[in-house]
Amino acid sequence: MGRRYVEVFRSQRQEYYKAISNEVADARGGSPRVSVPRAKSHDEAKDSAEHTGILRLRGLPFSAGKEDIIEFFSEFGLSEDDIHIILNADGRASGEAYVEFRSAEDSKAAMVKDRKVLGSRYIELFPSTPDEMDDAISRGR
Template sequence: MYGQRGAMFGSGGVSDGYEIGSKRPRMMESTPYFAVRSSSNSHQRYGYDSRFQPAPFPVVRLRGLPFNCADVDIFKFFAGMDIVDVFLVNKDGRFSGEAFVVFAGNMQAELALQRDRQNMGRRYVEVFRCKKQEYYNAIAAEVSDGAYGGVDNRGSSPPARRKRSPDKDNMEYTEILKMRGLPYSVKKSEILNFFEDFNVTEGKIQIGSRSDGKATGEAYVEFASAEEAKKAMCKDKMLIGSRYVELFPSTPDDAKRSAARSR
């Protein structure tokens, strides 16, 4: 359907795009723009013209996204482009079907506009220009709802957590939880640390991979009981490295099918 994620972005893209994580906290600081990279031959930075005047903020807005959309789907939709941040907009604990995407430079953002009305799954997605302040306002709205657990006065603290969807509280639980949105380089030791308050052992962690051995960004974790797995959902949308990780109730059969696909 789309291009492969991360390492498959093609030349000029991010070699491990999904793992770069959110640079959102740094972009919320008081500086007028963020420097993505700099030239060894010049002090000029992306985001400034030759006279060091701020260029437009390279952000676009998406509308009409599937309601099961994850940020990895947006990385695939914009395969080959250098994405700095993806922000999925939630309203009342539910995904609204809208998102903001920040690129590494204005040329990338202009290219992104050419994908307006292209399909993601069975839905066509609107891609249109927006202002930096709209992006910041969307983040601020979610912060004010407590979705991130607060940001310090400088805006430099990473997001602590997002709200858990109330739907997840009503789902049937087994002893298995699925993790999604993990860094590609995640190790079992990092997952153990993530669930340090729960009785998880390394042998009960299965990190997902494709048949070529590359990580999928998913993992399955087995807890002592369904009740313990449900308690562990308090870690939903908390951070591993710079990535917030989504947790979902799953089943032993799902974990077995994932293991079979990785062979």
């Protein structure tokens, strides 16, 4: 909507009632408490995935370069060699990249950036593997 990325997830009836209850409380002068429910199974899969030190980024602006990704993960001291921007068959950026962190612990800590904004886009992060990364790189070139 507008300049924002919108995802729609199936929710449970209880989540719907809670959201409506929060809206009613807000309309009566209560504090706003409405939150957008996240897909539980999707988040649990991310949380329980094994970390190998590699994250897949999805939703990157097509103009994003390695320096933008290094800045996005500034606290992890990445270099350009750690970033692999995936190209489509035409040689243009696909909106995906793979980032190699120093350790599995660093990639897990970097998950706090999941669903944060880089440039004008909402970025999703997924634990990945060296094989998945190599496969994506070889398909794009």
